Amino acid sequence: MNGSVTADQYDAIVIGTSQGGRFLPVDLAKAGQRVALVERGQLGGVCVNTGCTPTKTMVASARLAYQARRGPEYGVRVGPVSVDLAAVRERKRAMVAGARENYASRLAQDGLDLIEGEAHFTGPHTIEVALSGGGTRQLTAPVIVIDTGTRPKPLEIPGAAAVPVLDSTSIMELDEVPEHLIVLGGGYIGLEFGQMFRRFGSSVTVVQSAARLLMLEDDDVSDEVAGILRDEGITVLTSSAALEVEPAGDGLRLTVRTADGVEQLEGTHLLSAIGRVPNTEALTLEAAGVRLDDRGFVEVDEYLETSVPGVYAMGDVKGGPAFTHLSYDDYRILRANLLLQEKASVRDRIVPYAVFIDPQLGRVGITEREARTRGRAIRVAKLPMSAVVRAIETGETRGFMKAVVDADNGQILGCAVLGAEGGEIMTIIQVAMLGNLPHTALSNAILTHPLLAEGLNTLFALLDN
Structure with a gap:
């Protein structure tokens, strides 16, 4: 920063x-x-x-189309079902616009200046902002919080520059349903979009480089998810590496190496859902002395402080699980420490999440595989959703509930609920974990009949013998 330029002094910069x-x-x-x-x-x-906001809005449209096609199973006559993707997109845009307006209204606070522009560090506690309207501003503060998030990882295979490659942002702006969508990536994002567009009417092929979908989950969970997707007509290829892509007629041709050899897939659209990268390049963090890890994420300690005292990072930019609710918990930690002089920490926090495929996958705590890798003495309870009365009544019997319990004290260590409203059911188990309740508290609880959560009685009763 030019020493002749006076920096605007703030108490904090976010x-x-x-x-x-x-x-x-x-x-x-x-x-x-x-x-x-x-x-x-x-x-x-x-x-x-x-x-x-936008993806779950579109997931809701896709589920409605799917349920409408199932009408005859319930004795409901329906005509041919079609999807107006342009109308789905407009509904999504309206939801996003409303959320933005709600956000903007919160910022009307005395003492808070919204500065629109690109920021980069010029020193440990000084930044320069290239203003969106032109010009620059110099800012300084004893506390700076980096909250710049992530973006889709670009696809870097031969030919990628020669075809339109969709990412998780651009695919939501399509106005016509793709004839054949090829999805690269079998993680949360790839599977949500893959199932969504299959329900909109596309043929869908998911290409996963790893041996299983959802590699962080237990094998039985991954296998069940793959089975559900295949039952809906989605082609799932695992242990399949994308080698190159090229234009082909009105679409594209993707060459993949599978366990059976090299294959070529013909499609009209290609979605790359291979991961995300942090938005740190433009920040020139080296000028501040802020350390990054080998993937470019900001390194922080348990209090979310970087290698520079007074400089913090929150949300996805610091790496780790990329969940909105985790970003919100980061806020609670920083608020407690910066305003209340507490020593709140990320240590030992229980992080739940849901994958918004249908049926949902709700997850919290450690998996069976993690527990066994750590040498924990455990017991595992598993109940198919086809044994849950409410699931039978509503025709939502796909999936299962699974819980991992400490064999010595009965404490619940984690669960996976793959089923209708799996995230909501998982949250009940999470609350039990937060309260350090033994599994018997749920097996013996009076749960309302006939709710999906009533299945928790049966699930944990499997461990009572």
Whole structure:
């Protein structure tokens, strides 16, 4: 920074506006601090603009189309079902616009300055902002919070530059249903979009380089998910590496190496869902002395502080599980420490999540595989959803509930609920874990009949013998 330029002095600067960034600067300003919030793009970060809000809105449309086609199973006569993807897109855009407006309304707080532009560090506690409207501003503060999030990882195989490659953002802007969508990646994002577009009417092929889908899950969970997708007509290829892609007629041709040899897949659209990378390049963090890991994520300690005292990171940019609710918990930790002088930490926090395929996969705690790898003495309970009365009544019998319990004290260590409203059912088990309840508290509880959660009685009763 040019020494002749005077920097505007703030008490705190927040760079980026994710789930955590929407609350922290407001709270700091309400506490009497002068706060600068810097944003280079749309307010709200990934969740509001390209993540949770738009994708789950479109998932709802896809599920309705799927349920409509199942009408005859329930004695309901329906005509041919078709999807107007342009109308689905407009509904999604309206949801996003409403979420943005709600976000913007929160920022009308005395002491909080919203600065639109691209920020980069010029020193440990100084930044320069290239303003969106032109010009620059120099800012300084004793506390700086990095909240810049992530973006889709680019596809880097031969031919990728010669064909239109969709990512998790651009695929939501299509206005016509693809004839044949090829999805690269068998993780959460790839599977949500793959099932969504199959239900919209596309032929779908999922190409997964690893041996299983959802590699962080237990084998039985991955296998059940693959079976569910195949039952809906999705082609699932595992242990399959994408080698190159090229234009072919009105579409494209993807060459993959599978366990059976090299194959060529013909499709009309290609979605790359191979992961995400952090938005750290433009920050020039080396000028501040902030350390990054080997993948470019910001390194933090258990208090979310970087290698530079007074500089923090929150949300996806610091690596680890990329969940909105985790970003919100990062905010709670920083609020407690920066405003209340507490020593809140990320240590030992229980992080739940849901995969919004249908049926949902709700997960919390450790898997059976993790427990056995650690040498834990465990007991495992597993109940098919076809044994749950409510699931039978509603025709939603796919999947299962599974819980991992400490063999010595009966404490619940983790669970996977793959079934209708799996995330909601998982949350009940999470609350039991937070309260350190033994599994008998759920096997002996009076749970309302006939709810899906009533299956927890039966699941944990399997361990009572």
